[in-house]
Amino acid sequence: MQNRLRDASGVFGGLRMILRASVKDQVNDTAYYWQHSTVRESLRELGSSQFTISPSDVYKLCVYLLDRAELMGKQNVILLRRLLQSSRSSSGCIPGHDMPVYNQASSGKTEFDEFSATPPLSVDPNLDKFTMSSTVRNPTAMIPTPHPMSETIETLTASRQLSSAKERRVPSSRIGRIAGFGNLAIGLSLGAATEWTKRKIGYGAGEINNPFLTDANLERIVDTLCRMRGAALKLGQMLSIQDENTISPKIQKIFERVRQAADFMPAKQMHKVITASLGSNWSSLVAKFDERPFAAASIGQVHRAILNDGRVVAMKIQYPGVADSIDADIKNLMTLLNRFDILPRGLFAEQAASVATRELREECNYVREASYCKQFASLLADDPVFQVPAIVDELTTDRVLTAEFMEGLVLDDCCTLPQDVRNWIGEQLLRLCLKELFVFRTMQTDPNWSNFLYNPKSGKIVLLDFGASREFKKTFIDVYIHLIHCAAEGDREGILHHSRQLGFLTGYESKVMLQAHVDAVSILGEAFASPVPFDFGRQSTTRRINRLIPVMIEHRLTPPPEESYSLHRKMSGCFLLCGKLKAEVNCRPLFYQIWDNYEFNNVESAVNYSSQQP
Numbered sequence: 001m002q003n004r005l006r007d008a009s010g011v012f013g014g015l016r017m018i019l020r021a022s023v024k025d026q027v028n029d030t031a032y033y034w035q036h037s038t039v040r041e042s043l044r045e046l047g048s049s050q051f052t053i054s055p056s057d058v059y060k061l062c063v064y065l066l067d068r069a070e071l072m073g074k075q076n077v078i079l080l081r082r083l084l085q086s087s088r089s090s091s092g093c094i095p096g097h098d099m100p101v102y103n104q105a106s107s108g109k110t111e112f113d114e115f116s117a118t119p120p121l122s123v124d125p126n127l128d129k130f131t132m133s134s135t136v137r138n139p140t141a142m143i144p145t146p147h148p149m150s151e152t153i154e155t156l157t158a159s160r161q162l163s164s165a166k167e168r169r170v171p172s173s174r175i176g177r178i179a180g181f182g183n184l185a186i187g188l189s190l191g192a193a194t195e196w197t198k199r200k201i202g203y204g205a206g207e208i209n210n211p212f213l214t215d216a217n218l219e220r221i222v223d224t225l226c227r228m229r230g231a232a233l234k235l236g237q238m239l240s241i242q243d244e245n246t247i248s249p250k251i252q253k254i255f256e257r258v259r260q261a262a263d264f265m266p267a268k269q270m271h272k273v274i275t276a277s278l279g280s281n282w283s284s285l286v287a288k289f290d291e292r293p294f295a296a297a298s299i300g301q302v303h304r305a306i307l308n309d310g311r312v313v314a315m316k317i318q319y320p321g322v323a324d325s326i327d328a329d330i331k332n333l334m335t336l337l338n339r340f341d342i343l344p345r346g347l348f349a350e351q352a353a354s355v356a357t358r359e360l361r362e363e364c365n366y367v368r369e370a371s372y373c374k375q376f377a378s379l380l381a382d383d384p385v386f387q388v389p390a391i392v393d394e395l396t397t398d399r400v401l402t403a404e405f406m407e408g409l410v411l412d413d414c415c416t417l418p419q420d421v422r423n424w425i426g427e428q429l430l431r432l433c434l435k436e437l438f439v440f441r442t443m444q445t446d447p448n449w450s451n452f453l454y455n456p457k458s459g460k461i462v463l464l465d466f467g468a469s470r471e472f473k474k475t476f477i478d479v480y481i482h483l484i485h486c487a488a489e490g491d492r493e494g495i496l497h498h499s500r501q502l503g504f505l506t507g508y509e510s511k512v513m514l515q516a517h518v519d520a521v522s523i524l525g526e527a528f529a530s531p532v533p534f535d536f537g538r539q540s541t542t543r544r545i546n547r548l549i550p551v552m553i554e555h556r557l558t559p560p561p562e563e564s565y566s567l568h569r570k571m572s573g574c575f576l577l578c579g580k581l582k583a584e585v586n587c588r589p590l591f592y593q594i595w596d597n598y599e600f601n602n603v604e605s606a607v608n609y610s611s612q613q614p
Contacts, residue, residue, distance in 0.1 A: 144385045144428060148459030264296040265319065270303075273317055277399040285395060289315075295450070297465075299323075299363055304405060312405040313392055316366070323364040330357050355565045359445070363467030366401040372444070372469035373403065379440050380463075385428050387455075387462045406462040408453025415581060417454075425454055426536065426583025428461055431590050433574045437472070437567070438481050438594045444469045445566035447573025449580070468566070476502070476563055478600050485595055487525020488588065495521045503561040513555035516548045527575070527587040537582030541575065 265273070270291075274282060283289070287308050293301040300318040307313060334353050362368060370391045377388040387406065395402035414425060429452065436443040444451070446468035453462035479501045486494030495518050499505045505517065523544050527534040578585060 144383075144431065146384060146459035148457060264293045264301045265317075267291050269320065270301070270317055273320055274315075274400060277397045278395060282395070297450075299360065299467075300401075305402075307392070311392075313395070313402050314389070314405045315395065316401040316403075318364065318366065318399040323361075326357055326360045326364070330360075355569070359468050359566070362470075365398055366396060366467075367398050369465075369467040369469075370396050370401055370403075372442075372466040375442065376444070376463065376466060376469070379442070385460055386432060387458075387460050389462070389464070406453060406455075406464070407457070408455040408462045411449040411452050411454070411577060411581065414454050419582075419584075421454075422581040422583045423533070423585060425461065426578035426581050427585045427590070429574055429577055430585055430587060432463075433571060434590055434594055437571075438477060438598060441472045441474060441477055442469065443472070443567070443570055445570045447570050447577060449577060452577075470566060472563055472567070474601060476561075480567075481595065481598060483521065484525060484528065484591065487521050488528035488591060490522065490525075490529065492518050492522065502564075503558065504564070506557045509557055510555050512551060513557075516551040516555070520545050520548050520552070524571075527585075528591045530588060533584040533586045535582075535584050536575065536578035537584075539575075539579065542572075 264270075285308060286305050287310075288306040290304045293303050294314075295302040299322045300316045303315045303317065305313050305315050330353050370393075373388060373391055377390070380386045380388060389404035389406050392402040392404075411425070414422065417425075433443075444463070444466050446465060448465070451463065451465045453464065454460075455462060479498050483495060483498040483502065486492075486498060496505065496514060499517060499521070500507050505514070509517070523541055526541070527536075527539075
């Protein structure tokens with residue numbers, strides 16, 4: 001025992017000497033930089049007494065930094081140990097309570113004092129005149145028509161290829177994926193320690209309060225998500241379509257790259273997946289197959305191919321191991337994001353992660369997606385604007401989906417189109433969203449901008465990716481359309497009544513919570529209340545609602561109904577799409593055309609509606 005203590009003492013003595021030498025070097029470097037700094041003379045003119053830095057202060061600072069670095073190292077060891085323990089558990093959950101997987105609402109409380117000086121938000125008083133007897137309640141039937149352009153933009157529609165993506169093998173084993181997130185945790189800690197040191201010495205930019213949100217750390221997050229793919233990348237893509245008032249523009253820009261292109265599989269790994277899914281003779285059905293994908297998403301990559309009969313198709317091939325690692329990936333990523341305080345409070349991270357987990361399980365089933373694709377093709381068969389690709393059944397399985405190849409511009413490329421074209425695209429997207437919800441009661445709930453293509457030749461909009469489609473019960477929709485109608489008419493009592501029916505409220509909330517909830521719903525209804533085209537490019541909907549989120553988190557007594565997560569994600573995503581296009585849309589006739597023709601069941605029987613999966 002004494003020998004071990006002696007050895008340990010010797011080791012710590014050596015480390016102490018190394019630390020002292022390191023501190024001495026840091027002191028010398030700092031003194032050198034200070035002596036040769038051009039700022040030194042300017043500061044001296046302002047008063048050297050305010051900016052004097054002594055070697056002893058630098059020494060104390062460096063010792064403190066070393067202590068912090070040691071603490072971070074211990075935390076990383078604990079984190080890696082937790083991640084490895086999760087791989088051995090059958091549920092894939094991260095054990096223990098000292099490292100929560102999600103931000104609980106109770107831990108995200110915000111003092112209400114800052115809102116006490118803020119007047120309650122309400123609908124624009126000018127909108128009060130729109131009542132049940134409004135003259136625009138009975139609009140004439142609007143028959144949409146295609147909107148082709150005189151210039152076809154051949155260079156953009158001729159080919160679609162990945163630009164910034166890399167060819168990297170997908171980690172398919174659980175240990176490999178855990179190691180990927182472990183490396184990310186270590187990298188984030190080291191990056192934050194470096195940034196913190198720079199700021200203390202005076203060399204850090206300090207643009208963001210959180211030292212973890214540096215350019216280097218955000219690059220690490222993007223690189224890890226693009227390499228790991230799967231559930232983690234899906235969550236990043238969900239964050240990428242948030243408004244800049246919800247997450248910082250810097251984070252939004254980084255996640256924008258995550259949304260646009262993931263890394264793609266090497267040819268050998270890709271062919272292994274196809275052969276395992278379609279059989280070894282699959283190539284006999286294909287005349288030509290492009291080895292390099294033209295798109296790579298969260299759970300699969302897409303290749304262009306030509307069948308023997310001449311049809312041009314898109315083959316979506318699922319990444320290996322993605323379906324089996326959904327739960328672990330989501331929990332590991334949320335642990336990192338919450339631990340390093342990367343996500344702001346008020347995003348309902350736990351619910352978003354739960355929805356992402358459920359949706360990814362469904363999206364990994366390509367047979368299910370093919371079925372919904374056919375269903376939407378049937379529902380929109382008579383629509384003159386929207387197109388849905390045809391499915392090739394003989395080349396479709398649960399891991400490979402083959403469909404008709406469709407030409408068009410992604411909405412990112414439509415932002416520079418003429419204003420009238422952007423207005424028309426925004427109007428059609430909103431029309432589709434309302435029709436999906438209130439007419440079909442079947443909605444594709446992923447508003448990813450890459451899921452919509454505008455074909456300038458035909459003037460039509462192509463719909464892609466139906467993996468996140470779901471259905472809604474009529475009892476839910478009957479009440480929900482009343483809620484939207486009350487918001488459009490400025491009926492605050494009606495909003496409260498139908499919110500209780502749907503389960504947004506229990507009936508025992510405080511006045512503060514009721515005020516915030518009604519204000520939030522009323523703000524969402526402003527687009528449908530406006531008698532003139534609503535300017536989505538100048539709207540402040542997201543910013544005003546975000547001011548209410550801390551209040552609702554503080555005072556909410558019950559979580560929102562399950563249907564609302566995917567539903568509101570699609571509706572808010574549609575609003576954000578229109579905002580990105582800076583579209584001006586006359587939304588009120590779009591809603592009232594559906595309202596005036598809606599067939600209700602007995603709505604009152606839906607009181608205390610309990611949401612269930614359809």
